[in-house]
Amino acid sequence: MAELVKTMKNEVAWDVQKIRADFPILRTEMHGKPLVFLDSAASSQKPQVVIDALSNYYATQHANVHRGVYELSAAATDKFEEARSTVQRFINAEHDHEVVFVRGTTEAINLVAHSFGRKYLQPGDEVMITAMEHHSNIVPWQLVCQMYGAKLVVIPINEAGEINLETVKELMNDRTKLISIVHISNALGTINPIRDIVDMAHQADIPVLADGAQATAHGKVDVRDLDVDFLAFSGHKMFGPTGIGILYGKEKWLEELPPYQGGGEMIRKVTFEETTYNELPFKFEAGTPNIAGSIGLKAAIDYLDNISVEGMQSHEEKLLESATTQLLEIPGVKIIGTAEEKASLVSFVVEGIHPYDIGTLLDHQGIAVRTGHHCAEPLMDIFGITGTIRASFALYNTLEEIDKLVAGVQKAVKMLS
Numbered sequence: 001m002a003e004l005v006k007t008m009k010n011e012v013a014w015d016v017q018k019i020r021a022d023f024p025i026l027r028t029e030m031h032g033k034p035l036v037f038l039d040s041a042a043s044s045q046k047p048q049v050v051i052d053a054l055s056n057y058y059a060t061q062h063a064n065v066h067r068g069v070y071e072l073s074a075a076a077t078d079k080f081e082e083a084r085s086t087v088q089r090f091i092n093a094e095h096d097h098e099v100v101f102v103r104g105t106t107e108a109i110n111l112v113a114h115s116f117g118r119k120y121l122q123p124g125d126e127v128m129i130t131a132m133e134h135h136s137n138i139v140p141w142q143l144v145c146q147m148y149g150a151k152l153v154v155i156p157i158n159e160a161g162e163i164n165l166e167t168v169k170e171l172m173n174d175r176t177k178l179i180s181i182v183h184i185s186n187a188l189g190t191i192n193p194i195r196d197i198v199d200m201a202h203q204a205d206i207p208v209l210a211d212g213a214q215a216t217a218h219g220k221v222d223v224r225d226l227d228v229d230f231l232a233f234s235g236h237k238m239f240g241p242t243g244i245g246i247l248y249g250k251e252k253w254l255e256e257l258p259p260y261q262g263g264g265e266m267i268r269k270v271t272f273e274e275t276t277y278n279e280l281p282f283k284f285e286a287g288t289p290n291i292a293g294s295i296g297l298k299a300a301i302d303y304l305d306n307i308s309v310e311g312m313q314s315h316e317e318k319l320l321e322s323a324t325t326q327l328l329e330i331p332g333v334k335i336i337g338t339a340e341e342k343a344s345l346v347s348f349v350v351e352g353i354h355p356y357d358i359g360t361l362l363d364h365q366g367i368a369v370r371t372g373h374h375c376a377e378p379l380m381d382i383f384g385i386t387g388t389i390r391a392s393f394a395l396y397n398t399l400e401e402i403d404k405l406v407a408g409v410q411k412a413v414k415m416l417s
Ligand SMILES: Cc1ncc(COP(=O)(O)O)c(C=O)c1O
Pocket: 041, 042, 103, 104, 105, 106, 107, 134, 136, 137, 182, 184, 185, 186, 211, 213, 214, 234
C-alpha cells in the first residue's frame, strides 16, 4: 500500500510507483507497449486487494444473505452488512439503512426517478437537470416525465462548461419538484457547486439528487456536508467491482418513496390480495443482491481509506495541469471543458481530425483513451461537435504517461493532417 512521504517543504509527496504496484493490470502491455490507461472515468482499474476480496469470498465465504440459518449464510450476511456500514462511513451517512445496494449509478437514478415520479409527479410539474448530464441522468427523467406529464427543464452552461447559480435560481419555481445534477461531469470535468444548489433548492423545499459517479474516486464526498437528498454512484469507477453501486437517500425520503422493483427480500408479508413491504433499506433491494460486489466495494473503500486524499488530489492536479498545458501547445487542439473548478480529465478535439482516428492511433501506442460522445450527446450538440478524445486520470497515472499521451497525439496529428 502506498505511503506518503513528507518532503523538505512539508508538501505531501505522492509515491505513484508504490500505488501502481497495487494494480496488476498496469504491468500489462497493449500492442507490445506498456499499457497507458487514461480511461478511468469510464471505469477504473482494480487494486490486488479488491481482486483478492472477490476471489476469497467466492472461494470460502459464499452463501445467500439474509436467508439461511446456517453459519455460512450468517457469515455472508455479516460481510454484506459490514460492507453497507463501510459505505455509510465513507459518505458520512447518518444511518446505514440510508445506503441501498444497486447495480450502479444508472440503476440508482432510475430507482429515484421511477419511485419519486410515481408518488410526486403531476402534469405540469418540472424536474431540473443540467446541460452536461450523462444519459443516465437524462433518460430516466425523460421516461418518468412522459409518464406523468411533467416537464424536463435544462439548466444551460457557458462556454467553459459551467452553470450559473443565478440562472438556476431563475429556473426554479413552485412547479419544480426535484433537481438532479451531476457532481463532476464525465465529459467536461466540471465540478458543480452542489452545496450551493442544495442550499437554494432546500429554501424552496426541493430535493436534490447528486450524480456522484465521477466524484467518489477523486475526493471526499460527504452527504451530510453536501446535504444532498440522494447520491448515486458506482463501485467500478472507484476501484471496486462492476455491477455494484449505491443509492444514498435521506431516511425521510426513502421512507416516503414506494418500492422500485418487486420480488424477494423487499417484502414483509405477501398474499395474493396484498403485499406489505420490508423496512429500509431492504424495501429497495429486491432479489439476491450482488454480495461479492459489495465485499469488493468495501475492499476498494478500505484501500482509499489508507491513502491521503490531499496527496491524491495534488497529484491529479499536476497531471491535469501538465496534460492541459502540453496539449494546448499542439496546433489545432481545442479543449472542451475549461471550468475553473475542474477534475482530472481532459476532453479535446483536433481541428479537421475525427476523434476516433486519434484514439485508434493512440491505442496502437498502448494508450487507452475514450473517444466519442461519452454518453452526453446533448452536450456535444451544444458544443457543435460529434465527440471528443477524453483522457481521464486517476491516482495511479504518472507524469511520464501524460508525456506519452502528448507525444502520441503529436504523432497522430502529423500522420492524419
Ligand atoms: C457522470 C456519470 N453519471 C452516470 C454514469 C453511469 O454510470 P454506470 O454506467 O456505472 O451506471 C457515468 C458513467 O460513465 C457517469 O460518468
